[in-house]
Amino acid sequence: MPKIGMEPVRRKALIDATISAIGERGSLDVTMSEIAGRAGVSSALAHHYFGAKDELLFATMRHILTELNVDTRRALHSAGTARERVSSVVAVSFSDDQFQPEIIAAWLAFYVEAQKSTELRRLLRIYARRLHSNLMSGLTGILLRNEADRVAETTAALIDGLYIRRALKDGVPDAQTAIALVEDYLETKLNGRSLP
Amino acid sequence: MPKIGMEPVRRKALIDATISAIGERGSLDVTMSEIAGRAGVSSALAHHYFGAKDELLFATMRHILTELNVDTRRALHSAGTARERVSSVVAVSFSDDQFQPEIIAAWLAFYVEAQKSTELRRLLRIYARRLHSNLMSGLTGILLRNEADRVAETTAALIDGLYIRRALKDGVPDAQTAIALVEDYLETKLNGRSLP
DNA sequence: TTTTTTATTGACGCATCAATCAATAAAAAA
DNA sequence: TTTTTTATTGATTGATGCGTCAATAAAAAA
Structure with a gap:
């Protein structure tokens, strides 16, 4: 009894199922059948759509x-000062939506997969650049460009590192x-400081 | 023409081959044949020894x-002050022996695998605790225990994060x-400070 | 010298999966 | 009403790769 217009519904369900399967297994080593099963369809259908x-x-x-x-854009939008912009980027990274076992496991697994896949590496670099640029959007209002760059780099690495430790x-x-x-x-890096 | 006493030689060769194979593939998705081939033996022999x-x-x-x-123990041994102890731990983490693509790829891949394997997770936790304790061995001479703990945690996360970014x-x-x-x-966290 | 131990491999069985395909059926278009 | 499009799956294929085993041979022990 096939209903029409199922494509977007199935795609969404399959992606959600993929995340939860990766989260449970802790790696990308999940079968198409496993994913399809969680989404309530056959593996053939997963292949059909993807x-x-x-x-x-x-x-x-x-x-x-x-x-x-x-999430980040929304948070940045409602941030007033430059200092708040920085904090909001950090806050989103550790928000309930992002900092949960499933998502963290997926991040880690995809980092590994990115070693093989050029396209995935491209995708993750986009993330890295966005994170840097989002942090800079606040930091440049507080520090000189050079110093802001270093602080952004450190903050980004710190976030990634805390993700890993959570995974363990x-x-x-x-x-x-x-x-x-x-x-x-x-705080120790910014307090008291502000550009004229 | 089998020579006697090959076991340790083969074990070493196979482990080295495993590291280089993981380094090249960028994940643990390497076959026993691939590893054995690099070590110059058959896959059956790899199974025989491991x-x-x-x-x-x-x-x-x-x-x-x-x-x-x-490497870390050696570095700590030749460190004089508490401050130097901290720096030496950091230095070893980024030394030529440790901070090379092969080893970094292996770390990352093993982090993922640790999600599945209890034993591997145990092993990685030992590393995490050692790193913390090594950092503390210097930090407790400079900061109060509470603050030292936080700095050690942050430094460890920072090191892990920088590893990941290198991998990408x-x-x-x-x-x-x-x-x-x-x-x-x-520096910004320790300078000027020292316990009486 | 015979026997046992150690080293070594090619061939093979067996399981797992990704991907394909033909078949079924309902909805929509003609 | 016939045809086409969309949704869906069970069965099958083909590849890949782990682990085993019997066979071979040299060294060491008996």
Whole structure:
């Protein structure tokens, strides 16, 4: 009993299923059948809509990146001062939507996969550049360009590092603590300083 | 023409081959044949000495961890002040032996694999705890325990984050820059301060 | 010298999966 | 009403790769 207009519904369901499967397995080593099963369809249908497994994985990573971008833009929009812009970028990275086991596992797994796939590497570089640029959008109002660059680089690395440690479920248990560490760094680096 | 006493030689060769194979592929998705080929033996021999692929991978990670530990102990041994102890731990993390593409790719891949394997996760936690404790061995001479803990946590996350960014071959190109960023953080966090 | 141990491999079985395809059926268009 | 398009799957194929095993041979022990 096929209903018409199922394509977007299935695509969404398959991408969600991919994220949750990756989250549970902790790696991209999930079968198409597993994913399709979670989405309530056959593996043949997954192939029908995405062609190959690579493309489904790629679409999934793009989806995660898009969500992050949407959240970040919203947060930046409602940030007043330059200092608040920086904090809002950090806050989004550790928000409930982003800093959850499933998403973190996916990030980690995709970082590894990016070693093989040129397209995925391209995608992750876009993320890295966006993060840098978003941080800079606040930092350039507080520090000189040169110093701002270094602080942005460090903050980005710090965020990535805290993600990894969360994946290992060791140290830094919650988002609260993670934010506190990054903010502590930013405070000691920015406090009292402001461009004329 | 089998010579006697080959076991340790083969084990070493197979582990080295595993590292270089992982380095090239960028993931643990390397076949036993590929590894064995690089080591100049048949895949059957690899199975003979290591039993299963899991065990070869496990032995490889343990080897990397052991090397890192040896280097770190040596560095700590020749460090005078507390401040120098901290810097020496950082320096080893980005030394030529550790901060090379092959090893970094392996770290990343093993982080992912640790999601599946309990034993591997245990191993990586040992590393995390050692790193923390090594950093603390210097920091406790400079900061109060509470603050030292936070700085150690941040420094560890920063190191991990810089590793990842290196893996993506984007930003932070060389070890020199990576060290500079970590040291810059430590400076702003430690300078002028010292326990009575 | 015979036996046991150590080193080594080619061939093979077996399981897993990605991807394809033919078949079925409902909706929409002609 | 006939035809085409869209949705869907069970069955199958083909490839890949781990792990095993019997066979070979040299060294060491008996």
